[in-house]
Amino acid sequence: MTGETSAIEAHRSSLRAMLGEDLVLTGIEEIARYCRDWHGDVSSSAVAVVRPRSTADVVAAVKACRELGLSIVPQGGNTGLALGATPDAPEREVVITLERMNRIRTIDPDDFSAVVEAGCILSELKDAIAEKGMFFPLALGAQGSCRIGGNVSTNAGGINVLRYGMTRELVLGLEVVLADGSLFEGLSTLRKDNRGIDLKQLFIGAEGTLGIITAVSVKLSPYPDNVATALLGLASLDDAISLFRRARRDCCDLMSAFEFMPPLAFTLAREAMPDLPIPISGDYPAYVLMEISGSGLVDVDDLMGRFLEGVMTDGLVVDGTIASSQTQARNLWLIREGMNEGQAKRGSHMRSDVSVPLSRLAAFVAEAEEAIGKALPNCISVSYGHVGDGNVHLNVLPPNDMTGKARTDIIYAAKNALNEVVDRYNGSISAEHGIGRLKRPDFESRLPETHRKLLTAVKTAIDPNLLLNPGCQLNLSAIS
Structure with a gap:
């Protein structure tokens, strides 16, 4: 047994003794799925995987890792696309997964809020909220696997940003375990609270580099039980931008999604789902998948019909189809989702997320x-991508x-x-996926000096021993 292997085994024994066998995984096969990225392009290992059941368990795990001199990689559903939750130093990193912390603590329809643990799977959370007649608008392709703590940690985007904003706009409060094991208790559901700096914002989008999010209070909306979905063929992407401007004027804030796709989308979707119906010709240069939604007395079907009648009369839209049922609407969205799966079937490729x-x-x-x-x-x-947010x-x-x-x-x-x-174009190399480890070199090479100093100051003030997710977003040893 080499010295490095001996040290790893000693750390594993210590973690089991300090936290209990139930919380600690150390077998190569049982930790493998926590140590590779979502697409399986990158695989690594870790000293151990810790699976806490409560906030108190997370506190104990952080304190144990700190005592042993081990770094921590926080992880939710491990569906990220920037290697933000993938360990890269197997001899000194511990993965702490929040998957067991999946309780919904409260759903309050009168307060339009819910308090949930970080390990709640997004789709299950949305379903539970819908049963109460409410709506949580965050919607992602990975929503059947991703978890709300990871969504908050990456400030996830998705298809409804146009109307409801990024995850940041949906968070009312946070509970966070800090690097020293102390607890930031900020699970407020207040809409207005102007008592100084809004500290929860530090942890949203920080990708676990400043603390481990253990619970979230989120903002809810009335359930949009009236939805109209249309797939439209256009003569150019320029026309899609013109169509968006007109839709924003005519459909106002009822427009919840406005996606553009190339004609290749149909081919890729069919490669992933051979039986998927394609209800429109694939010969147009650009396509828009548009959705408007509302609740109560709003007639979105009439609004969509009148809007499309006008833009087709004016020649802005060449062809189109409106879903006449939830099944048809779902099939239209499956074209968008299937396009991603079709690309994955063609092997590793360059994936981007720019704005x-x-x-x-x-x-x-x-x-x-x-x-x-x-x-x-x-x-x-x-x-x-998402026309409405660039x-x-x-x-x-x-x-x-x-x-x-x-x-x-x-x-x-x-x-x-x-x-x-x-x-x-003065754009961003990461619109919604985060920086992680994958985009760190490109991120750091573009950081203005003042920006760099501020980020470093925040990190070293909150996590002076660089315990949390080292190498994610910033390489402090290279810039300090």
Whole structure:
């Protein structure tokens, strides 16, 4: 047994003694699923995986790791796309997963709020809230697996940002275990509380680098039981931007989603779901998946019909279909979801999550696809995303027969070509997925010095021993 292996085994024995056998996993096979990323592109290991059942257990685990000199990688559903919850130092890191902490503490329809533990799966949380006649609007492709603590830690976006905002806008309060084992108790459900700096905001989007979120109080809305969904064919992405402006005027705040997709979306969706019905021709240059929703006395079907009649008369929309049932609406959204699955079936590829000013979105996509086409003429660009918030997912698919290092090099080159265009448009290299470990070098290379100093000061003030998620977002040893 080598010295390093001996030290790891000693740490594992200590953790089991301090926390109990029930909370600590150490077997190679049983910890494997906690030590790889969502797509299976990256695998690692850890000293152990700790699975607390309560906030008190999290406090005990943090104190134990601190005493043993071990770093902590907090983890929710492990569905992130930036390696923010993937350990990368197996000999000195412990994964603390919140998956067992999945209780819904309260749902209060009169207060339009709920208090839930961090390990609640998003779809299960939404269903429980819906049973009370209320609505939690966060909606992601991974909502059947992701957990609310991870959503908050990454400030997740999704398809309803246009109307309801990012996760940050949906959080009323937080309970957080800090690096020294103390507890930040901020589970307020107040809408107005102007008592100085809003400390909960520090932990939203921090990806577990400042504390471990154990519970969240969230803002609820009336359930939108009236929903109209339409898939539209357009002559160009420029027309999609014009359509969005008009929809914002005519449909106002009832518009909850406005997604754009390329014609390739249908091919990719069918590759993932061969029996998926496609109710519109695949020959148009651009497509929009649009949804408006409301509750009570609002007639969204009439609104959608009148809106589409006007824009089709004016030639802004060439073709379209409106879902006449929940099943048809679900099938339309499956095209959007299936497009992602179809890309995954083609193997590892460059996945991006960028944002640019909405007014320049169409020009950005054209310029970025042109730049990638010139640099990598044998690759396929797939651009889609959320028109209403300027968020573009421009992915690049290498040739199917390309493998190994050649494929990795193509992905790296595509990322650099894209980011150069993002910089010219004063955009962001991460719109909704976070920084994690995957985007850290690109993030750090673009940090203004004042921004860098502030981030470092916050991190070292709250976590002076760099216990929490080291290497995620910032490499402090390189910038301190």
